[in-house]
Amino acid sequence: MNGNYLTNISILYRNTQKFFDKVLSQYDIGSGQLLFLFFINEHEGITMQELSQNGEVDKGTTTKSVQRLIEQGYVQARTDENDRRIKRLYTTEKVAEVMKTLYEYRKELRTGLSAGVDFETFETLLGKVVENSRAYSEPEERYPRIRIAGLQKMTLLDYPGKVAAVIFTSGCNFKCPYCHNRDLVFVPDNYEFYQPEEVLSYLEKRKGILDGVCISGGEPLIQENLEEFIAEIKNLGYLVKLDTNGNRPERLKQLCESGMIDYVAMDVKNSPEKYAQTVGLNNEVFRLENIKESVAYLMASDIDYEFRTTVAKELHEKEDLLTIARWIRGAKHYYLQQYTESPNVIQPGFHAYDNEEMKQLCKAVREFVPSAELRGLKEG
Secondary structure (H helix, E strand, O other): OOOHHHHHHHHHHHHHHHHHHHHHHHHOOOHHHHHHHHHHHHOOOEEHHHHHHHHOOOHHHHHHHHHHHHHOOOEEEEEOOOOOOOEEEEEOHHHHHHHHHHHHHHHHHHHHHOOOOOHHHHHHHHHHHHHHHHHHOOOOOOOOOOOEEEEEEEEOOOOOOOOEEEEEEOOOOOOOOOOOOHHHOOOOOOOOOEOHHHHHHHHHHOEOOEOEEEEEOOOHHHOOOHHHHHHHHHHOOOEEEEEEOOOOHHHHHHHHHOOOOOEEEEEOOOOHHHHHHHOOOOOOOOOHHHHHHHHHHHHHOOOEEEEEEEEOOOOOOHHHHHHHHHHOOOOOOEEEEEOOOOOOOOOOOOOOOOHHHHHHHHHHHOOOOOOOEEEOOOOO
16 A cells, blocks of 8 residues: 555554664663663764764764763763764773674664565665755755646636636645545555756647636645745746635635736535534534635625536535525626536535536535536537
8 A cells, every 4th residue: 555665654653663672771871862772882982963964863862862871870971082073982881791682682673674575685785875865855846845647738627718728736735535646645656756947848838828826726725845846937928827625725825916826716515513523524623614714805806706516416515505505696707617516526426416407506516606607528
């Protein structure tokens, strides 16, 4: 299952700690201090800074662990003969008495872990994985937190009245069971992302052909550095439409008031009573106040916007849609979208109202939102 390696690494780390904490308790040495002690023993005269760099550990953690070893009498710090500003670390005679046993415990653990495993190959591969991990400790990419999962190069449907491209960001703060693209919510480890520079290069070449760009998801407003990325798109001369679930009202306001967003499409998932169920969250986690704040902000703003509800039989009854309509009474645009089954849906088993039923639902909704329209009806 995707993501199991994270769980396994955590379990391996905790079980290793438990083993050493148990066998080392007689020496008053904790598992966190043991690695420092091994390294000092094998590199007598090492400095605190070198010790931190070797283990890729922050200076505070190193200082705390080494100070504890000094207090226990296992390590001593001596002033460098040539530079009195430098302290060098050495083991004491007390360590010499127990070091053989400590190495035996380390060997015992390795033997236990290697049961049924080609451990030398595992160590080689693990070393390579660790090396790869360093690339993520200080990312060099221009937009280190923008994750672009998809690019639709041209659409006439997603940006009303415009020819546009759609950029799909990955990750979402909702888990709507009827969502048709689970990979944008539960991002697989092997997902191949687009590089932001690659997308911007495409948009550069399509200037004069495309009018706008839709930023969709997933949920775009959970992306860090989103503002900087949108600014690059605006600099190319494009109109920008934002698709959002409305759960980050402060960030929505910030983007709209910065002048970088020209159109907002916000999903209104269901009536307030059914909202948490519809977005796949429990009531303790979900905050309806965020959705209400976003709705109120858009309706009072000068920005062009639409609300939309994807309608599924198992989640939406006529009264739910009427409740939504009363809630957004007077909205500029409201669309009822027909649910479409997908092989990549989060939870299979939802069904669509047929075209005639959708028309009747839309007619009922127009009592409160005269601008209501249907979208995505199946042909035939």
